[in-house]
Amino acid sequence: MDLSAIPQMKYTSGKNFFLLCGPCAIEGEEMAMRIAETIVAITDRLEIPFVFKGSFKKANRSRVDSFTGIGDEKALKILRKVSETFKVPTITDIHQVTDAELAAHYVDVFQIPAFLVRQTDLVVAAAQTGKVVNLKKGQFMSPESMRHATTKVTDSGNNQVWITDRGTMFGYQDMIVDFRGIPVMKQFAPVVLDVTHSLQQPNQTSGVTGGRPELIDTIARAGIAAGVDGIFLETHFDPANAKSDGANMLPLNQLEGLLTRLTALRKTVNQF
Numbered sequence: 001m002d003l004s005a006i007p008q009m010k011y012t013s014g015k016n017f018f019l020l021c022g023p024c025a026i027e028g029e030e031m032a033m034r035i036a037e038t039i040v041a042i043t044d045r046l047e048i049p050f051v052f053k054g055s056f057k058k059a060n061r062s063r064v065d066s067f068t069g070i071g072d073e074k075a076l077k078i079l080r081k082v083s084e085t086f087k088v089p090t091i092t093d094i095h096q097v098t099d100a101e102l103a104a105h106y107v108d109v110f111q112i113p114a115f116l117v118r119q120t121d122l123v124v125a126a127a128q129t130g131k132v133v134n135l136k137k138g139q140f141m142s143p144e145s146m147r148h149a150t151t152k153v154t155d156s157g158n159n160q161v162w163i164t165d166r167g168t169m170f171g172y173q174d175m176i177v178d179f180r181g182i183p184v185m186k187q188f189a190p191v192v193l194d195v196t197h198s199l200q201q202p203n204q205t206s207g208v209t210g211g212r213p214e215l216i217d218t219i220a221r222a223g224i225a226a227g228v229d230g231i232f233l234e235t236h237f238d239p240a241n242a243k244s245d246g247a248n249m250l251p252l253n254q255l256e257g258l259l260t261r262l263t264a265l266r267k268t269v270n271q272f
Helices: 029-046 072-086 097-103 120-128 146-154 181-185 213-226 252-269
Strands: 018-022 050-053 090-093 109-112 132-136 161-165 191-194 230-236
Touching: 018 029, 029 050, 029 072, 029 230, 029 252, 050 072, 072 090, 072 097, 097 120, 109 120, 120 132, 120 146, 132 146, 146 161, 161 181, 161 230, 181 191, 181 213, 191 213, 213 230, 213 252, 230 252
Parallel strands: 018 050, 018 230, 050 090, 090 109, 109 132, 132 161, 161 191, 191 230
Antiparallel strands: none
């Protein structure tokens, strides 16, 4: 698909990867604006096409007492403010059909969570809004099977679809990225590598998902070398106190170094 078709998307004429980046969840206006301002400054310097990411609600939680959000419309209005203030597009995940109609008034890209990517009514509802649809590959799905998920979008009259690889279950409490799947899925749609959730360690006895954020750099560089079109990355200025997925997020003060290295690597890869 043509990235320039996304409202306010910058640097689309270059050959850099595009970036979906922000906090796991919208915890409040101040934190969202602070994170967005930092990412925008970095991506402008490096000329990276950037979409600000933030979940307006977290419907898939390990425990009933886990943080789910600050209120749907309140969080969506914050996403719209980020977009209007910094002139960038935004992405959020949706979990049920009614979310599509609601969130369509506020964001530019819909994300279908990995656990829900086979839910036909949800995928079709997202597609019918005309928004870009980012399909997270299910942890239980083969790369080849994502052909059918993308077809649900295109058969609904929407050719604006991405696939994001967020890892595959490796036993009960670990994930692994099978880089052989990237060229397979690129036959169906542009491919993004989620370097946050592919390092999750789910199903912990505490009911709180663990992670290996110290390996984000390694997995991201491997993804760029393997030819991914985009990188998905969650970041926070204080991951230890984040209300969701703190164990997986990259500290915000490490983001510039990582993106600088990935941009340099992308330039090398583009020579081949």
